Amino acid sequence: MTKGDAGVTLLLRIIGIIICATAVLVPGPLRAQSTVPQFSPGQILTAAQLTAMQQAKVDVAGGSSTTQKLTTPSVIGGTMDGAQTVNGIVASTQSRTLAAHLGDVVNVLDYGADNTGATDAVGAINQAIATGRNVYIPQGKYTITAGWIDxxxxxxxxxxxxxxxxxxxxxxxxxxxxxxxxxxxAVMAEFRGCTIDHNGAQFLSTGPFVPLAWNNTTIGTHTNDGLGNAVLVMADYARFEGTVTRGWDNCVGLGSFSLTTGAQTTTPAPKSPTVTQTHTSYCGVGNHSSTPVYNQGAGVDVLTATGAIVSDSTDFMSHDGFWIDTSGGAGASFSNLTSWYAQRTPTLPSGGWGYAQGGVAFYLSGSNENFDGSTNALLAGSSCVNCTAIQPQMQGLVTDLHSNGLTVANLRVVRPGLECIWQRSGHTVYSNVQCDTPNYLAGQTIAAGETPAPQVAAVQIDASNTSDVTAPDILNTLAEFNGLSVTAAGSPSYTYTLSLGSYGNNPAVKLNGVSLTPGTAGTFYRGAGALSILDPSLYAASSLVSSSTGPAVASGFGTGATLQTNGSAAFSLTVGTSPGSSGVLTLPPAYHGWVCDASDITTQSATVFQTRQTGSTTTSSALANFGTDGAQHPWVAGDTLLVKCSGY
Known part of the structure; x- marks a missing residue:
């Protein structure tokens, strides 16, 4: 090779290198590269190397690739196909479409729900719910102008x-x-987390949310307006959590009702629904038509549900706090509940300061019959545990009608307007009850023109004045206390610590190791027809021992016979003129009968007489006068008999 040929060869090599470098550096179709090729000075890039490098790259436009990892990708103006499959989380090997993943929880915004509150959203929300999938309602304001969330x-x-x-x-x-x-x-369905504003004052005035009658006759006398509830739970084992305010009647109601008429139905009552972590306020603000119009509604009302669970919740300034209602066989477990400032209705259609709509923190009432006509166990098994009532305008706790078998434990009532407890029915066992400053509204008024609030006892025990007064659970009202503390700041405004009676239907109290500070007028008040306070030493098997109601002479003791009594426990009888040898005393009703002992303490008779009991009923005792000869002899006018009687 000549020097010229060598020079040409060198020149061609240099030109080739420049062309290759130009091919790399001059802009052309861009390549997506995960690794940037490295070159050394003077390195020759062969055609084979260039081909291999190009085959490993993907065009940014129009290219395709597999098993690539994109770190922080940005797709602008493109699309993502929901039919693409992706594996589940936690190293799952099962693949599903991206659309299926996104559809696991339905978002109401995808159905057009307006979260600004400007237009109705209930239609879109119900469309999302109709999918049957779990539904998510994002943050925002949603308006319901027609119908309801269903x-x-x-x-x-x-x-x-x-x-x-x-x-x-x-x-x-x-x-x-x-x-x-x-x-x-919707068995076992759940609704959680929203704030529901029923805005109840906006609605028309309509019928009262109470049964038409209290005697629980099958079907005919039950009419409740279920449509007045802000939230109505009718399903077995359903669960509600959230915030509800300004209900027309109740903020949350648990029971079965017709959504056409609002009336209670014969559909089986919901079993064991749950309301927990719920905050209610200002419930019952709607006008209930009556004369006059009044307000009524609880934070949570167990209407007809059985085995309901209401726990860890609060109510603020509703017309009532928490209810077990009067009709339909409702029953519930209340625990860890607080009612703040339960409000009495400004107008009183009935009851005045005694019993009125609203103002009660805890109202527990039962029925002796389910709505379908079947019998039930009243409120047996229902309970109120760790319940607190802060300054209700009426009572802290009221038990009413057929409320038999209740358990109340760790109840605290602070500054109620009237009584801390008003038990009007049944046998209730109380443990660790604290009653602080009862009757704070004594002598004051709430509504214009009304009479001032009366002075009442801290704890009132009597029987409901209803059409059911013949029912045994109402006639034999019994309050059993295992720990009761009544305190007041300064001079107490309440009259008696404990008061019994009003209707003469055998109310009684059993005190187990309870020491009470008396109110202004004393510790105990025994009303007409009421039983004595029963101390454990006198109390046995829920039976009557003695009565504050004195006996009366029915017959046999002569004209003008007189009594001096301390109830039935001990009394004297002075025989009148022309007496017989036997007589009958009328006594208050006992469960089974009466045992009476009598002694003649006079010496007017020529013969030594002995008075013995010869008979008994639940309301009387028969006595006869016997001489030493074993025969009956008339009493002598002016004889004085000392008598002691005990019921059994």
Missing amino acids: MTTPGQRVYCDGPQTTLTVARAGYAPSPALVIEPS
């Missing part, structure tokens, strides 16, 4: 993005209707 699918869960997610009913000028209904078919 849950019908078993086990479905609807949850909100916390209490800042609000559902507000806007139906001014219409009859009351709920914001949320969990229907009977």
Whole structure:
């Protein structure tokens, strides 16, 4: 090779290198590279190397690739196909489409729900719920202008993005209707986390939310307006958590009702629904038509549900705190509940300061019959444990009608307007009750023109004045206390610490190791027809021992016979003129009968007489006068008999 040939060869090599470098550096179709090729000075890039490098790269536009990892990708103006499959989390090997993953929880915004509150959202929310999947309601304001949120699918869960997610009913000028209904078919469904504003004052005035009669005749006398509840739970084992305010009647109601008429139905009552971690306020603000119009409604009302669980919740300034209602065989377990400032209705259609709508922190009442006509165990098994009532305008706790078998433990009532406890029925066992400053409204008024609040006892025990007064559980009201403390700041405004009676239907109290500080007028008050306070040393098997009601002469003791009594426990009888040899004493009703002992303490008779009991009924005792000859002889006018009688 000549020097010229060598020079040409060198020149061609240099030109080749420049062309290759130019091919790399001059802009052309860009390549997506995960690794940047490295070159050394003077290195020759062969055609084979260039081909291999190009085959490992992907065009940014129009290219395709497999098993690539994208770190912080940004897709602009493109699309993602929901049909693509992705594996589940936690190293799952099962693949599902991306669309299936996104559909596990339905978002109401995907159905057009307006979260600004400007337009109705209930239609879109119900479309999302109708999918049967779990539903998510993001933060925002949602308006309900027609109908209500309707849950019908078993086990479905609807949850909100916390209490800042609000559902507000806007139906001014219409009859009351709920914001949320969990229907009977939605067994074990859950609704959690929203704030529901029923805005109850906007609705028309309509019928009262009470039974038409109290005697629980099958079907005919039960009419409740279920549509007045802000939230109505009708499904077995359903669960509600959240915040509810300004219910027309109750903020949360548990029971079975017709969604057409609002009346209670014969559909089996919901079993064991749960309300927990719930905060209610200003419930019962709607006008109830009566004369005059009044307000009524609880934070949570167990209407007809059986085995309901209401726990870890608070109510603030509703017309009542927490209820077990009077009709339909309701029963519940209340625990860890606080009622703040329960408000009495400004107007009183009935009852005055005695019993009125509203103002009661805990109202527990039962019925002796379910709505379908079957009997039930009254309130047996129902309980109120760790319940606190702060300054209710009426009572802290009221038990009413057929409320037999209740258990109340760790109850604290602070500054009630009237009594801490008013037990009007049944046998209730109390443990660790604290009653602080009862009757704080004594002598004061709430509504214009009304008479001032009366002075009452701290604890009142009597029997309900209802059409059911013949029922044994009402006639034989018994309060059993295992720990009762009554205190007052300064001079107590309440009259008696404990008061019994009003209707003469055998109310009684059993005190187990209880020491009480008397009120202004004393520790105990025994009303007409009431039983004595029963101390454990006198109390046995729930039976009557003695009565504060004195006996009366029925017959046989002569004209003008007189009595001096200390109830039935001990009394004297002075024989009148023209007496017989036997006589009958009329006594208060006992459970089974009376045992009476009598002694003639006079010496007017020529013969030594002995008075013996010869007979007994539940309301009388027969006595006869016997001489030493074993025969009956008339008493002598002016004889004095000392008598002691005990009921059994």
